[in-house]
Amino acid sequence: MHASYVLKRLLQIIPLFLAVMVLVFVLVRLIPGDPVSTLLGDRATDDIVARANKELGLDRPVIVQFGLFVLRMLHGDMGDSINLKVPVLRLIGERLPVTLFLTVYAAVLGVLMAVPLAILAAVRRNTWIDGLIRGVFQLGLSLPVFYVALQLLTLLGARLGWFPIGGYGDTFGEHLYHLFLPALTLGLNLAAVLVRTLRSSVIEVLTAEYVDFARAKGLPGRLILSRHVLRNALIGTVTLLGLNIGALIGGAVITETVFAIPGVGRLLVDAIFGRDYPVIQGLTLTFAVIVSLVFLATDLIHARLDPRIEHA
Numbered sequence: 001m002h003a004s005y006v007l008k009r010l011l012q013i014i015p016l017f018l019a020v021m022v023l024v025f026v027l028v029r030l031i032p033g034d035p036v037s038t039l040l041g042d043r044a045t046d047d048i049v050a051r052a053n054k055e056l057g058l059d060r061p062v063i064v065q066f067g068l069f070v071l072r073m074l075h076g077d078m079g080d081s082i083n084l085k086v087p088v089l090r091l092i093g094e095r096l097p098v099t100l101f102l103t104v105y106a107a108v109l110g111v112l113m114a115v116p117l118a119i120l121a122a123v124r125r126n127t128w129i130d131g132l133i134r135g136v137f138q139l140g141l142s143l144p145v146f147y148v149a150l151q152l153l154t155l156l157g158a159r160l161g162w163f164p165i166g167g168y169g170d171t172f173g174e175h176l177y178h179l180f181l182p183a184l185t186l187g188l189n190l191a192a193v194l195v196r197t198l199r200s201s202v203i204e205v206l207t208a209e210y211v212d213f214a215r216a217k218g219l220p221g222r223l224i225l226s227r228h229v230l231r232n233a234l235i236g237t238v239t240l241l242g243l244n245i246g247a248l249i250g251g252a253v254i255t256e257t258v259f260a261i262p263g264v265g266r267l268l269v270d271a272i273f274g275r276d277y278p279v280i281q282g283l284t285l286t287f288a289v290i291v292s293l294v295f296l297a298t299d300l301i302h303a304r305l306d307p308r309i310e311h312a
Contacts, residue, residue: 242298
């Protein structure tokens with residue numbers, strides 16, 4: 001892979017990041033209410049509210065607030081949380097590993113479910129097995145994430161008691177155990193997307209001439225599938241998986257709230273209800289950076305699988 005292609009993709013992230021900074025600053029201030037009123041309540045006098053606004057810099061013109069926000073970001077300073085009185089970077093550093101663990105866990109579960117079932121559906125296409133697999137995952141795709149989360153929590157957590165209904169645990173094994181239900185919730189949604197795409201790709205590749213040539217040479221079916229079919233069929237699926245990492249992080253906001261997981265998703269929900277501007281801005285920009293890096297990694301993997309992309 002050429003270094004110029006990697007550099008080109010890195011430079012394309014900069015304007016995207018600047019646009020996200022402007023967008024998140026504007027959107028945060030469009031949320032009804034303000035941090036001081038939420039923090040002090042309705043009984044605070046005008047003098048106390050004015051003093052709090054001055055201490056937080058919220059009495060300055062919006063353009064000045066934006067300039068200070070950009071300067072802080074350029075120096076790697078996201079400010080302090082208005083409600084928790086601690087640096088935003090520290091909060092994110094404490095909570096982000098939990099959300100990343102959940103996202104990777106969900107992605108692994110989703111891929112482990114999707115790949116074998118998509119191949120089975122493609123190989124047995126137009127049979128009852130194909131119909132059953134497509135029907136189940138189509139149903140999963142149509143159900144909202146919070147509904148699936150609540151059903152799994154109620155059935156496997158509360159009624160049967162097989163898995164915890166909240167928390168994160170202290171060891172790696174406990175993380176896997178405590179996060180299984182939320183990861184399964186997100187993984188099922190991801191698998192539903194991947195099965196449909198990968199099944200179509202495998203069917204398309206199975207009808208290619210070079211696959212017919214491999215059959216004519218007498219190669220075993222499993223060898224044809226692993227050597228000739230999967231590599232080409234996975235190219236589009238890798239791209240789709242990368243694009244859905246952003247959706248997984250968005251879904252983590254819901255699942256962390258339902259399962260009471262101490263990640264950045266739950267922190268973001270609390271910050272929105274508390275009108276905690278620095279936390280909302282810091283978390284949104286962090287999500288943007290993570291998603292951009294995932295997209296970059298996806299493009300590089302895609303280019304590695306199909307070198308023609310570098311010259312497109």
